Amino acid sequence: MSAKLQHIQNLRHIFQRSVEAVRPAQLLSEANQYALRPQVSTDGRRLSIQIQGKTLDITRKHCHVVGFGKAVLGMAVQLEKSLVKRLVSGVLSIPQGTSERFRDVPEMQLSAGTVIDVIEGAPNNQPDEQALEAAKRIKALAAQMTENDILFVLISGGGSALLPLPRPPLTLGEKMQLVRRLANCGASIDEMNVVRIALSDIKGGRLAAAARKAFAVISFVISDVVGDPVDIIASGPTCAVISKRSTAKEILEKYDLFAGLPEHIRELVEVSEAKEPLTPALNNSVYVVGDNRVATAQAVQEALKCGYNPFIASTTIEGEVQQLVNKYTDFLQSICDFRKGNLNENDLKSRFPFDSRIFQHFLKTLLMCERTQKPLLLILAGEPTVKVTGAGLGGRNQELALRMAITSYENADFNNVIFLSAGTDGIDGPTPAAGAIGCDLVISDFLANNANTLDDVESFLQQSDSYNFYKNLKAGEYHVITGHTGTNVMDLQLLLVV
Structure with missing residues (x-):
């Protein structure tokens, strides 16, 4: 198993154990x-x-x-x-x-x-x-x-x-x-x-x-x-x-x-x-x-076992999914620029999109990643919204993951980013999926069929059909499917920066 696929398995495990905690x-x-x-x-x-x-x-x-x-x-x-x-x-x-x-x-x-x-x-x-x-x-x-x-x-x-x-x-x-x-x-x-x-x-x-x-x-x-x-x-x-x-x-x-x-x-x-x-x-x-603070606390414990440096960025995530993608990609770019030495601590703080009171804790976690050479895991929770623009099947988590996958594929700096977004109730919109994985592999695997293009990915989004995109890609390999979990504390998002 490749390192990236192992990370995907780890994120699935962290999500599952976080759900069990609630x-x-x-x-x-x-x-x-x-x-x-x-x-x-x-x-x-x-x-x-x-x-x-x-x-x-x-x-x-x-x-x-x-x-x-x-x-x-x-x-x-x-x-x-x-x-x-x-x-x-x-x-x-x-x-x-x-x-x-x-x-x-x-x-x-x-x-x-x-x-x-x-x-x-x-x-x-x-x-x-x-x-x-x-x-x-x-x-x-x-x-x-x-x-x-x-x-x-x-x-x-x-x-x-x-x-x-x-x-x-x-x-x-x-x-x-x-x-x-x-x-x-x-x-x-x-x-x-x-x-x-x-x-x-x-x-x-x-x-x-x-x-x-x-x-x-x-x-x-x-x-x-x-x-x-x-x-x-x-x-x-x-x-x-x-x-x-x-x-x-x-x-x-x-x-x-x-x-x-x-x-x-x-x-x-x-x-x-x-x-x-x-x-x-x-x-x-x-x-x-x-509530979701119990789930995110468990995610921290599981992340440490996987060899990651975890940081709970927010338990109050809200907003439309494309706005969140913009917010997350801007923040990921600032982390990348900081690591390259193109951004100082004050500039990084000015681009920190979460509660400014926790910035110093985030900075310590980020510097620890540099010292230990361990991946950074940002843990987020809340309940985004999605505007339905088509007659397809989908949900906020699957659409968010797919949009993050496009970003990770198109920006070489984000090829080391793996994202999981899923509902802790096991249901995302009117679908049997809890959510999905978003990373560059999702798009590259879709484009491996030469008949597919990036415009086709955008078409799935325009049709609000993220569920069928994931369902038909490698037999649903990038879907997160748990069935009813018997609980519900909103959505959990795991953003891994390797």
Whole structure:
């Protein structure tokens, strides 16, 4: 195996181990300060559980669980193991195919006599009738809570699609079409979720409001949104909007969509601007149990084992993919120029595209690479966006990787750069791929067929068809395919400079 192919294998390994670090069994555990198994008090009269150092008295309380998202099955398994007979009912809304995908994985198996009903829906992260039925049942269960009940709410990425409950008279089809149009315009996950909240009968704190008679509502969240805003993750069903951001109307106007909407949808959006007061349960707590910082920390450990010098450049990557390619290539060029002696430290700092407060740490890592002759691995995480320009199949990670591959091929200084971009949920856009590899080999292998040209590569991008580009190149050798991972903390990008 050539050195470059070995590096590609190493990046795949680092990505896989980083994803494993944010599996629910690792996050919702005592090691992560979630001691959910009931403990009896010294006098034998009280039962309690520990959540991040806080004690919750569950004496004579009935526990219930609802969940929605790509990671909640594994979270529910952990909760069931801990609470055992204290858990009396539950409803989960999980992606179609999840149970089959994890049928041989013990940490993803509910007990044989489970009280939790599992509904699978939202294929390809698109709401459907199954997800709609699950949302109705989840809200109905929340509304049944009394002062003797505790409702545990499990939330993770994909939760918005798995908890669709449009506000009348809006239909599910109308809401899906609008969100799809927003996504195709390149709207961020924050922006799409603000619009979803405005049009929902369960999001934006409305689930917590339905459970307002409960003794407690406890939400466990695995974050898939930059900055971990709990009012935006899965559209914040147990948290009313608390962050200052654009309104749904402003977002729709930004993308020139509002004026063309049917009157009944415009009215719903404008009514939502009034921000009707919501009354949640008195004890309504939201805990972020894991995010991409856990994944990037694991990536560091794995990178060291591979003989690399790792540096976490950012965990808050956002922006359109071509903008990111420009940003990354400019930075790579500055590293190259610095190594050649054509750039001093101050010039390098002025071209550092990330938080200036971490520049000195980056510089130490870069100089260590020079001393040790080990490759530099830049670790990045976040959630870019992509503007859909054609009718092909693709996703932000595959398109980003392909654009980076072109850059690496066309610039001789970047022939030593290998890039991996993939979604930690194992799904990139409406495709079965998690992401792809981007390096000069990708393009040179494509051009090895003399009938292919660089214009053909550009054609794939114009058609938003990065998936089929990778699928048909050397039997998908440069694809990153994992299947559903059972978790989701956004995208992970590994940029290796050999």
